[in-house]
Amino acid sequence: MSGADTKFPDGFTWGASTSAYQIEGAWNEDGKGPSVWDLFVQEEDKMWRGQTGKIACDHYHRFKEDVALMAQIGIKAYRFSLSWSRILPKGTGKVNKAGIRFYNALIDELLKNGIEPWITLFHWDYPYELYLQGGWLNPKSPEWFEEYTRVAVEHFSDRVRYWVTINEPQGFLGLGHSEGYHAPGLKLCLRECLLAGHNTLLAHGRSVRVIRDNAKLEPTIGWSPASSAYRPSTNSLNDINAAREATYAIYPGGLWNTCWWTDPVFLGAYPDEGLKIYGKDSPQATKADMKLINQPIDFCGCNLFQVVPVKMGANGAPVAVELQPEEPISTYEWSLNTEGLYWGPTFIHERYQTPLVIMENGCSLLDRVGLDGAVHDSGRKDFIIGCLLSLHRAIEDGVDVRGYFHWSLMDNFEWQQGYKHRFGLVYVDFESQDRILKESAFTYQEIIATHGESLRKYTHNQEEPVPYVVKEAQRYIENNISEPFNVKTIAAHLNCHPDSLSRRFKQYTGTSLSTHIRRVRLECARNMLRDPNMLIGVVSDYCGFSDRIHFTKVFRKEMGMTPGQFQRQFRAREDAEEKAAVEISKNPRVK
Known part of the structure; x- marks a missing residue:
């Protein structure tokens, strides 16, 4: 429990x-x-x-x-x-x-x-x-x-x-x-x-x-x-x-x-x-x-x-x-x-x-x-x-x-x-x-x-193991992040009823399984978008979103900005670093 x-x-x-x-x-x-x-x-x-x-x-x-x-x-x-x-x-x-x-x-x-x-x-x-x-x-x-x-x-x-x-x-x-x-x-x-x-x-x-x-x-x-x-x-x-x-x-x-x-x-x-x-x-x-x-x-x-x-x-x-x-x-x-x-x-x-x-x-x-x-x-x-x-x-x-x-x-x-x-x-x-x-x-x-x-x-008894269905659901999400699965997909994989799985997952973690899936996908997307050369469509596919439009809608709702806006802040940083490197190469005394 x-x-x-x-x-x-x-x-x-x-x-x-x-x-x-x-x-x-x-x-x-x-x-x-x-x-x-x-x-x-x-x-x-x-x-x-x-x-x-x-x-x-x-x-x-x-x-x-x-x-x-x-x-x-x-x-x-x-x-x-x-x-x-x-x-x-x-x-x-x-x-x-x-x-x-x-x-x-x-x-x-x-x-x-x-x-x-x-x-x-x-x-x-x-x-x-x-x-x-x-x-x-x-x-x-x-x-x-x-x-x-x-x-x-x-x-x-x-x-x-x-x-x-x-x-x-x-x-x-x-x-x-x-x-x-x-x-x-x-x-x-x-x-x-x-x-x-x-x-x-x-x-x-x-x-x-x-x-x-x-x-x-x-x-x-x-x-x-x-x-x-x-x-x-x-x-x-x-x-x-x-x-x-x-x-x-x-x-x-x-x-x-x-x-x-x-x-x-x-x-x-x-x-x-x-x-x-x-x-x-x-x-x-x-x-x-x-x-x-x-x-x-x-x-x-x-x-x-x-x-x-x-x-x-x-x-x-x-x-x-x-x-x-x-x-x-x-x-x-x-x-x-x-x-x-x-x-x-x-x-x-x-x-x-x-x-x-x-x-x-x-x-x-x-x-x-x-x-x-x-x-x-x-x-x-x-x-x-x-x-x-x-x-x-x-x-x-x-x-x-x-x-x-x-x-x-x-x-x-x-x-x-x-x-x-x-x-x-x-x-x-x-x-x-x-x-x-x-x-x-x-x-x-x-x-x-x-x-x-x-x-x-974070409040469960440390001596008590994580419930099997919770642990297996988390493992399934991590291993299949690029697939378009949902709660029903995971429940079928675990041979249990979706309602039972959702209830057990929230009882243990305090978060609904559907919310957890969305957050794992978004975390994966955030990590990929830190590469300024990564294509947004590729990120959408790899992180398991149904299409780029759906990905943009979910990302904007959770992050307060579009995937492109999020990525541009890292692109600007890379451009600044490249510019600084060029200046140093022109004048080694520049620090």
Whole structure:
């Protein structure tokens, strides 16, 4: 028998996330003002290999292509951030019409493709002109953010329903204001960092109020802190309690925790433990401040990448456990253990009893284009599957999770690490700006299309063999791909009834047999079309389609483009390589 039902609840949102500075490029075009990141990347020895986000993925000019890729994957919602200084070049005052025009065009393109826009108002690219006035340390900063929110709501809320105020204060304050690794590169004392954090929370409250009072469509509002969660090293009750305690704890001297940031938003007060630990460095918050921060919102965004294992120590306090030597890690050296998407949401939901949305979850791997022209990121594929199975288990146990957004849609500029890390479902060649859907994108496509049912094939008991009819059906498809067979053909070969075969196949794999046949044929076709000299008619015949017209119709429906359009992107790449080879042959010094 296969595992339990893995279908996600009705209305569950399947999405992908990005942020403005990491993908847009066009850093000084069309009236955009500078952000702290635009200045920070120009400082010597701050960035990996001196790389910048001046071009990044060139999404500003290529957004229609990127939306088409989202539609091809089947993504239902796209969470992106606005560049504050693209809309208000000086942070306040005059609105940049070109910036508004860009985001209007992006929103319209998303809606045209059936993709729900989710706007994040702030994802770290603070306007440089406001930074010169003290940035988040300035007591006027919440008012500046309120003004910016008002402009965004005025121009976009007639089509946008979903709003996220601020992304990961622990990140832009901890890395950018305390440790100095990120923009603006400050190393403030703890007291000043907590003051900047308090102003950030006030800005969140003012922003929520503006959205709620002025949005033209009924809004759904959340915010998205970094979720610092822990997992038990064993399933013992002691270790589970240790993981819960570690998730809720405040750690001296640093900003990386969950409760200091999220308690004020949902519970209306800083945690007592935090006030005790931070002591005199804690901000002087008034009752009016806490009431403003504690605006009613609709969900808590959870950004979960790795969840550190802990155990209960001999003294009754949580103790971190070193990763086992065989435990896989990402290129960031983060654990790829997927149980974090069970324990993180479970503990956060226990404390706040509010709906959750996984706003960021993914991993950085050493992705490359293979000799066949494809990107076989099997590690990311396995990570997505494992994380979603863990998340489904949390939902079954009563955790109210409303959506999952993969980080990220495409490889992008990874802050001070430049282009060293690749998190995307879409591979980006940062020199040519070519995009390639990775193997994980097709896995996610199947998960979305089946609303999670396809995950079932990964839940069976590993000690139980694959059912004979399932194994033989899969073998028959692989061995006879060029033949025009169907479910009835395979059933006759296996001497069983087509309905029985289809039912058994879906029960075990979570995917219908007819759908599996179509996907195998299309995968074969995609691999062949990566050869720019391959004739489309030959591909159609070899992959078992009845004729070229039927092949084109099926390919366009599944891939969002014709076979010819798919093939041309590889032909263009080959032409570019040939041109470069000719230039080198003419001048050996050309590199």
